[in-house]
Amino acid sequence: MDALAAAVVAEFPTLEPGYLNTATLGVPPRRAVAAMREATDAWEAGRPSSDRYEAAVAAARAAYARITGVPVERVALGGTVAQAVGLIATGLPEGADVVVAEGDFSSLVQPFAGRGGLDLRIVPLEAVAEAVRPGTALVAVSAAQSADGRVADLAAIRAAADAHGARVLLDGTQSVGWLPVDATLYDYLVCHGYKWLLSPHGACFLTVAEGAEETLSPAFAGWYAADDPWASCYGPVPRLAPGARQFDARPAYLSFVGAAASLSLIEEIGVAAIHAHDVALAASLRDGLAGLGHAPIAGESAIVAVPGMPQGAEARLAAAGIRFSARAGNLRFAPHLFTTPADIATALAALS
Template sequence: MTPSSTELLSPADFRDLFPALDRWAWFDTPGSPPAAAPVAMALRGALADWERGDFAWRDWDAAVDAARDAFARFAGVGSERVAVLGSVAEGMSTIARALPPGSVVVGDCEYRSMLYPLLALDQRRNPVIRVPSVDGAVTEDGLLSALRDDTVLVAVSDTLTSTGRRVDLQRLRTVTAERGVRVAADLTQSLGVLAHDLSSLGLDYVLVHGYKWLLCPRGAAWLIVPEDRPADLAPLLPSWKSTDPPYGYFGGDLELPPTASRLDTSPAWFSWIGAVAALGLRERLDPQDVERHCVGLASRFASEVADIGIASVVAASDSHIAVVELGDSAGRVGRGLEAAGVKATLLGSRLRIGVHYFNNHDDIDRLVAAVRDATTRRRSR
């Protein structure tokens, strides 16, 4: 969804909604972003109401469907295709349990919430083909080369934070569709910053946890299922949320609705109260502007550190995540970043940064200066 121009937030307006940015240049959104003020306010309000007893639990519960509808609008799909879950692992386990016999293709470096539900399958019925990675990245070519005549699913994260490389989902989907192979894609590390057109991609399953780029509290996740096949899937954890009407508690039979809500898991209410506020904020950003801004800043960082001899692990000029190799300077860089008020993640000898719409050129200046200072001091010894 693209809001009207009168509703749009500029990068500066968006940045003003994050109090933590008064102190930090925040590049650790691949781990977790700081709280946006409207999201924190919604949670504080719910906590205050809870403490005073001025709440109705059904109002809290209504936030779940409100978040489902807001996410569906943002993703450009119908609400009937969206299940609300607590994690990506729940969604991937739901998909895995419903697979017909046949092999499954996945990268050997895939995120564990995607990988482990597949490894838990009966390997005689659904053998897992693990595609070797190069420098922590798997390519669409690697995944496609591993397809067999019996392959029933390819599972992949569109962006892995170990390298920042993006998989070409359109090419992957075109080839797999020709061969009748389903695709499950985890967009947790990109939806909210990269402008996906899910309707044109035609992915079978899309999984997203909202606590990163969508700015939600942890515990708000979604699974998008095929429009014509929600009944192919059964709930992983059948509960009071699995049936219609939603407020039946005792006795009865398990009668699943025909929509993706049949897969809903019992919600942690505060996660969804925060998710409603976060998605309302996200609807005030233009997806194309966000992608251009974030990819541009990440590319600038990679280019400037390359000028001082620090190479990117993977050349990923189209990504909002950059990972560079620091070698034996990693410890000094880590200390320098902390002293400079920069939040980023060290992965062994590598530095990972992720750029959101709230980051700006001053943040990049601060980051590059800290890296340059730490590495230059080493060389001058």
């Protein structure tokens, strides 16, 4: 039994068959549930432990840094994607040219639209790289699209940004955990961990490349962004932390207790192994759907989207115990490390 299969047996013993909905919400491993339950029980008993919470925060930050290939001092903590993106949007100069993909997730796009005073250009995903031009300040794109799973041409986008001096913000919420992502290639990488990293809501990460700190405003810093947080609880913070930690939002402790445990599992199995597993099952599902006369969106993505499914398909899938989602007119399936070939076969049988 390989490491992935052994982990599934040990960490997801009560998971019911048919869960193909990680793009909506990841399933926590047993170790994460146990860690959160223990922390909650201690809190209920009046024995909350700040030291334990802080240890979990540090472990989660370090694990995320290793998973995305950056030094730990490049990782800031957040609560939501929109909050982290808003920090970046606020730092842009008036009239800055910003390129985003059409139909990308609102948490990535709305902070730029809501800020106002920017030249926000919305282009098809396939045209993002060619839309970068002299004077473009920022390209903001999801590595994998939430609505249909398409993976952006990240190499072309990075090359175009380099050619014109633009910065790149990557949203890894629908990719980090199954798609190998090197955060050192981007000025900013934001990722909420509650999907493919199997973590609770509230555990969100932002990597900030060296030199990109100057683009972000310290106006959002609180006591936790201090070099010595517990000595900086009152009045102006005497000194912000070095590196990306100066942009930390106060972490939701219980969320990071769970995230530290979940990320340890991702590391043990390895993103490369998870990628091979997830993409192979997604390819099998696409092939099966095509064989049934459907037309899934092509690509090597762990997210499988099928536009225009016939009436009654959702009811048949639900009756078969398949958990999936409907997004932007597509049926969306998202196999992850705990998905089995039997789950794919059940979904296809329900649609045949």
